[in-house]
Amino acid sequence: MCVSLSLCLVRWSRYNPYYLDPDPSKDARVPESELSPEEKELQELKTVSPIKAALSSDTSSAFNDPLISKFINMMMQDGNKILARGIMTQTLETIKRKQVEKYHKSPAAKREEIECNPYTVFHQALENCKPIIGLASVQKGGKSYQVPVPLTDNRRRFLAMKWLITECRDNKHRRTHMYEKLSQELLAAFANEGNVVKRKHDLHKMAEANRAYAHYRWW
Amino acid sequence: MAASGCRGVRSILWKYGSCGKNFCVSRSKTVPQLPVRQICVSSSLWKKNLAAAGPQKFTQEFIDKQVEEFEVGKRHLANMMGEDPETFTQEDIDRSIAYLFPSGLFEKRARPVMKHPDEIFPKQTAIQWDAEGRPFHFLFYTGRQSYYSLLLLTGSRWLLKEEIEEYLVENISDHDYVRLIQLMEKLLSMPYCSLEEEFILKFRKQLEAQSSKHEIPALQYDPQGVAFSVADGRRKTAKASITLRDSGSGNITINGRNYLHCFPLLQDREQLMFPLHFVGMLGRFDIEGSVEGSGHSAQAGALRLAISRALLSFVSEGEVERIRQAGLLTADPRIRERKKPGQEGARKKFTWKKR
Numbered sequence: 117m118c119v120s121l122s123l124c125l126v127r128w129s130r131y132n133p134y135y136l137d138p139d140p141s142k143d144a145r146v147p148e149s150e151l152s153p154e155e156k157e158l159q160e161l162k163t164v165s166p167i168k169a170a171l172s173s174d175t176s177s178a179f180n181d182p183l184i185s186k187f188i189n190m191m192m193q194d195g196n197k198i199l200a201r202g203i204m205t206q207t208l209e210t211i212k213r214k215q216v217e218k219y220h221k222s223p224a225a226k227r228e229e230i231e232c233n234p235y236t237v238f239h240q241a242l243e244n245c246k247p248i249i250g251l252a253s254v255q256k257g258g259k260s261y262q263v264p265v266p267l268t269d270n271r272r273r274f275l276a277m278k279w280l281i282t283e284c285r286d287n288k289h290r291r292t293h294m295y296e297k298l299s300q301e302l303l304a305a306f307a308n309e310g311n312v313v314k315r316k317h318d319l320h321k322m323a324e325a326n327r328a329y330a331h332y333r334w335w
Numbered sequence: 336m337a338a339s340g341c342r343g344v345r346s347i348l349w350k351y352g353s354c355g356k357n358f359c360v361s362r363s364k365t366v367p368q369l370p371v372r373q374i375c376v377s378s379s380l381w382k383k384n385l386a387a388a389g390p391q392k393f394t395q396e397f398i399d400k401q402v403e404e405f406e407v408g409k410r411h412l413a414n415m416m417g418e419d420p421e422t423f424t425q426e427d428i429d430r431s432i433a434y435l436f437p438s439g440l441f442e443k444r445a446r447p448v449m450k451h452p453d454e455i456f457p458k459q460t461a462i463q464w465d466a467e468g469r470p471f472h473f474l475f476y477t478g479r480q481s482y483y484s485l486l487l488l489t490g491s492r493w494l495l496k497e498e499i500e501e502y503l504v505e506n507i508s509d510h511d512y513v514r515l516i517q518l519m520e521k522l523l524s525m526p527y528c529s530l531e532e533e534f535i536l537k538f539r540k541q542l543e544a545q546s547s548k549h550e551i552p553a554l555q556y557d558p559q560g561v562a563f564s565v566a567d568g569r570r571k572t573a574k575a576s577i578t579l580r581d582s583g584s585g586n587i588t589i590n591g592r593n594y595l596h597c598f599p600l601l602q603d604r605e606q607l608m609f610p611l612h613f614v615g616m617l618g619r620f621d622i623e624g625s626v627e628g629s630g631h632s633a634q635a636g637a638l639r640l641a642i643s644r645a646l647l648s649f650v651s652e653g654e655v656e657r658i659r660q661a662g663l664l665t666a667d668p669r670i671r672e673r674k675k676p677g678q679e680g681a682r683k684k685f686t687w688k689k690r
Contacts, residue, residue: 126530130668130669130670131668132495133495135665137662138660138661138662138663139660139661139662140609140613140661140662140663142613142615156456162660163656166661166665167659167660167665168662168665169640169663169665169666169667169668170609170661170662170663170665172602172606172632172635172636173602175605175606175608175609175612176609176612176613177612177663182557197602198600200604201601201602239468
């Protein structure tokens with residue numbers, strides 16, 4: 117456990133650093149023998165450390181998904197969680213409806229390939245939107261270069277979600293509802309089409325084009 | 336005589352209020368051949384330097400005397416109140432003082448108080464040097480001898496910065512604390528660190544004890560023989576109090592109304608069901624409660640905490656630990672951050688103008 121030197125006093129928390137994150141899921145515990153030594157250590161640590169309070173958006177139900185919660189928070193404007201959550205529910209419902217319609221219209225041979233579970237569709241679409249490599253601006257010799265740089269998991273997830281939301285807010289027809297726009301974009305991303313996936317591919321191409329500057333990265 | 340002449344000169348200088356001017360001092364009577372020395376004298380020599388004195392220091396005898404007086408005064412107070420001096424606790428003292436000296440002041444810290452001197456006088460380091468002015472510790476002139484001596488010696492564990500400051504009675508900055516922890520880690524990674532085990536244990540973080548020390552509310556039985564338990568919960572400024580009754584059918588009544596009326600939002604109702612769903616006893620209990628203050632989300636959070644606490648008396652030990660690890664038993668400490676002067680809100684600043 118290494119304490120970082122960068123002490124940012126602005127982003128502090130009401131909890132002292134020893135508090136661990138809670139785990140509200142209800143699933144059955146993995147038996148002792150199948151745990152690796154790190155997991156055993158983590159379990160030991162959990163028994164002696166205090167735990168933070170569970171968030172008010174987390175429950176133990178099967179429908180609670182951390183990725184969906186994160187997406188709802190990113191969509192939320194001015195703290196209007198009710199609206200954001202409503203939009204998300206409507207999006208998932210629209211996806212389900214469209215997929216079920218497609219399922220019933222297609223011949224028996226192709227029915228197995230159609231994914232009707234909106235949660236799987238969402239996860240897969242998000243995966244398809246995540247960039248693998250990103251660009252960072254590095255100043256060297258008076259000029260700033262776009263250097264290809266590996267991205268952390270959090271950053272990739274954030275970029276994918278951000279692109280989806282901005283795409284739906286800006287580039288669509290004004291009269292359509294947000295849930296419609298979102299469901300269209302998600303289904304397109306699920307099939308590896310659409311503007312968001314295109315944007316991801318553009319970023320990859322830029323990174324490939326700037327390969328020569330990769331050695332400017334020192335971290 | 337030269338000496339009296341000196342005094343005369345000095346008195347003339349005093350009369351004309353010229354401090355800080357040179358004047359001659361000579362011990363002409365004893366050693367007439369010594370040259371006359373110019374010595375600069377200013378008022379800073381004889382006036383007390385208030386800034387350099389630092390915080391007021393109390394000697395050990397003073398503190399001991401205060402402790403003695405406190406003990407004697409405690410016995411007198413007990414006699415005055417007609418209680419037994421042997422079993423007179425601090426709470427009794429506080430009660431008696433509040434009774435004998437009723438104060439209408441709003442600031443609690445301005446009211447008369449009688450506490451043990453150790454709690455009133457701040458802890459100070461003892462005198463660090465002997466009669467000749469030589470310091471005892473070889474690291475005295477670093478200014479922070481306790482801190483630097485830690486770095487030389489081995490051993491560590493991770494107390495928080497505040498706890499280490501309390502232990503050392505010295506101020507350390509964040510950078511110092513981080514450096515301390517880094518060196519401690521490095522030390523533990525070396526072989527033979529077990530030689531300094533006891534010193535390491537001194538800094539052992541005190542979180543060794545089991546963290547599942549939550550008070551389980553007592554299980555009560557009403558005249559029909561049905562088990563029930565009562566618990567409270569708080570979140571932001573919302574206060575909730577509930578009664579969890581066994582052999583029920585999952586009805587939830589809050590402030591006399593059905594929970595569907597109180598919480599039209601799905602998220603709040605999910606929060607109410609969360610603890611029961613987690614232990615799998617959704618349809619078993621009847622909940623009757625009251626909640627006041629704050630908004631709908633905070634009220635739901637307060638109720639959730641109250642339900643989890645009441646549930647502890649119906650559930651086994653292993654389950655209690657699982658509920659704790661789900662984060663259901665911790666009171667959420669997040670509250671509204673105050674607005675600061677010179678800023679628009681808690682974090683938002685006024686528009687920055689370059690000039």
